[in-house]
Amino acid sequence: MVKQHKISVYEYQKLYVGKQGFKQTHLDALLKLNEYQDGNYFEPIAKGIRFNQYVGVIQVDGLIIEINPKADKDDDDYKWKGVLLKMLKACGKIKADSSGGAHVKRQHLNLLEIYFELYLKEVESLVRKGLIKQYRKQTKNTKTLKGKLEFAGNIRHNTIHKERFYTKHQVYDSNHFLHQVLYKALTILSQFTKGTRLQDTTNRVLLSFPEVDNKIITIKKLNTIQLNRKSNNYKPALDLARLIILNYSPDISSGKEKMLSLLFDMNELWEEYVLRQLQKACEGTGIKVSGQESKSFWGANSLRPDIVLRKGNQRYIIDTKWKRPQKSSASVSDLRQMYAYCRFWDAEKSVLLYPGESSEDKFKLYETDDYSTHNTEKPKKMDHQCKMAFVSVLDIEGNFRNDIGTDILKLLDFEE
Numbered sequence: 044m045v046k047q048h049k050i051s052v053y054e055y056q057k058l059y060v061g062k063q064g065f066k067q068t069h070l071d072a073l074l075k076l077n078e079y080q081d082g083n084y085f086e087p088i089a090k091g092i093r094f095n096q097y098v099g100v101i102q103v104d105g106l107i108i109e110i111n112p113k114a115d116k117d118d119d120d121y122k123w124k125g126v127l128l129k130m131l132k133a134c135g136k137i138k139a140d141s142s143g144g145a146h147v148k149r150q151h152l153n154l155l156e157i158y159f160e161l162y163l164k165e166v167e168s169l170v171r172k173g174l175i176k177q178y179r180k181q182t183k184n185t186k187t188l189k190g191k192l193e194f195a196g197n198i199r200h201n202t203i204h205k206e207r208f209y210t211k212h213q214v215y216d217s218n219h220f221l222h223q224v225l226y227k228a229l230t231i232l233s234q235f236t237k238g239t240r241l242q243d244t245t246n247r248v249l250l251s252f253p254e255v256d257n258k259i260i261t262i263k264k265l266n267t268i269q270l271n272r273k274s275n276n277y278k279p280a281l282d283l284a285r286l287i288i289l290n291y292s293p294d295i296s297s298g299k300e301k302m303l304s305l306l307f308d309m310n311e312l313w314e315e316y317v318l319r320q321l322q323k324a325c326e327g328t329g330i331k332v333s334g335q336e337s338k339s340f341w342g343a344n345s346l347r348p349d350i351v352l353r354k355g356n357q358r359y360i361i362d363t364k365w366k367r368p369q370k371s372s373a374s375v376s377d378l379r380q381m382y383a384y385c386r387f388w389d390a391e392k393s394v395l396l397y398p399g400e401s402s403e404d405k406f407k408l409y410e411t412d413d414y415s416t417h418n419t420e421k422p423k424k425m426d427h428q429c430k431m432a433f434v435s436v437l438d439i440e441g442n443f444r445n446d447i448g449t450d451i452l453k454l455l456d457f458e459e
Contacts, residue, residue: 047102047105047106047107047238047239048064048105048106048107049106049107049108049109049153050063050064050065050106050107050108050109051109051111052094052108052109052110052111053094053110053111053112053113053120053123054094054095054096054098054110054111054112054113054309055093055094055095055096056093056094057088057091057092057093057094058091058092058093058094058108059090059091060090060091061090062091064106065091065106066104066106068104069103069104069106070090070091070092072103072104072302073085073092073101073103074087074092075292076101076292076302076304077092079292083095083097084097084304084306094110096308096309096310096365096366097110097306097307097308097309098110098111098112098127098306098307098309098312099127099154099304099305099306099307100153100154100155100304100305100306101302101303101304101305101306102155102235102302102303102304103301103302103303104301107153107155109153109154110306111123111124111126111127112126112127112130112309112312112365114365114366114367114397114398114399114436115367115398115399119441121441122437122441123437125443126436126437126443127154127307128154128157129443129445130312130313130316130436130443131154131307131312133316133319133320133445134312134315134316134319135319136307137157137158137161138161154305155235155303155305156239156240156241158283158286158287158305159232159235159236159241159245159287160241160244161283162228162232162280162283162284162287163232163241163244163245163248165279165280165283166225166229166248166252166280167248167251168280169225169276169277169280170248170251170252172276174217174222174253175217175221175273175274175277176215176216176217176219177215177216177219177221178213178214178215179213179214179216179218179219179220180211180213181211181213181214182196182209182210182211183209183210184200184201184204184207184208184209185207185208185210187208189208189210191210191211193209193210193211196209217253217255218253218254218255218256219255220258220264220268221268221274221277221281222252222253222255223255223256223257223258223260224260224265224268224281224284224285224288225252225277225280225281225284226252226255226257227257227258227260227284227288228283228284228287228288229245229248229249229252230249230257231287231288231291231303232245232287233245233246233249234301235303260288262289265285265288265289268281286305287303290303290304290305290306291303292304309365310363310364310365312365313363313364313365313398314334314349314350314363315334317349317350317361317363317396317447317451318332318334318349318350320445320446320447320448320451321350321352321361321448321451321452322448323448324446324448324449324451324452325352325448325452328354329354329355330352330353330354330452331352331353331354332350332351332352333350333351333353334349334350334351335347335348335349336348336351336388338387338388340383340387346383346384346387348360348361348362348384348388349361349362349363350362350363351388351390352455357391358388358389358390358391359390359391359392359393359394359455360381360384360385360388360390360392360393360394361393361394361396361451361455362377362380362381362384362393362394362395362396363396364377364395364396364397365397365398366397367397367398367399367433368397368431372431373395373429373431377395378409378429381393381395381429382409382427382429385409385427385429386427390427391426391427391428392406392427392428392429392430392455392456393427393428393429393430394429394430394431394432394454394455395429395430395431395432396432396433396434396451396454397431397432397433397434398433398434398435398436399433399434399435400433400435401433401434401435401450402432402433403430403431403432403433403454404430404431404432405430406428406429406430406456407428407429407430408426408427408428409427409428409429432451432454434447434450434451434454435447435450
């Protein structure tokens, strides 16, 4: 049995070699992973690392590092325990009925284990229902002539054995690319579930899975997958397999360590969470909500606000910011960006939305003498307003909220 040790940290926290069981070999592996990710995950410091806005779980050499979100360094740590899992569920990245939810109450959340369990259940379900077969091309020696005879291969392989034929032909079986992807993810799981409660389940699923080729799976090959009516029920399992395969880093430290990381950018997750909450709150209100709209700005550059809301002729812009601002006012660059959004979308109001205890400033009018030239006969001054606002992810008791959409709509002051 492999003994696993867990370290629990928070965003932007520092971790040093020699502390909490963190070794130099772990640091070397994490720094190598960070190189593959263009230095986004961590910042190297003397004898350690400083975590950035990426949260989730990393497993390497029997060590599990759990990186939790924390919007404000002054908040108590316990309030943010389990927030990541609940936010992932709210964004549809984990099934709402995932059995992993019980781990949050026991303070033993392991996000990788939850995704592993979900994947094993999906594959088990496919095996139970019956795995599909597909046609594929195969090149090999046969005792009967079928398909297309490969002359060069036949001469090379069958100079002595004249009774054989080296042919390229079609076969109809389970050894196709979809199953090769699922099998690759299962083999990865078998390396990281040793000594855990999922080891027996992983071994059982592997034994029940048909024998397929163990191919190298690349992102280019994964992007070629196209499902049809017959294979559409494979999508949940393939999505999870893709996540596992692309986050697996074998031999990342001179062939000694194997690592699996599952990290999420909290800026992107906060944006998606706010978008989904607004879409839910706006159902039946006549307010249309869209995310990541794009308009050309300069050459190949474009403007892309996080969220645009429309009701009749009204247009409002929301730009989400996960970390709370250091000062009482927004930065000049953020205000300029919001002004550009307002001008290009003809929006009346814009909001810089942060997590935190619910509060807001008053809308302030941009002071400018600039005029819109939409009407060349009579230039019309465009009034654009902006404000900072905060909405709490947690209630007063520290419980996760899944109903902040209504609060955000109140901050926007939609006119009736």
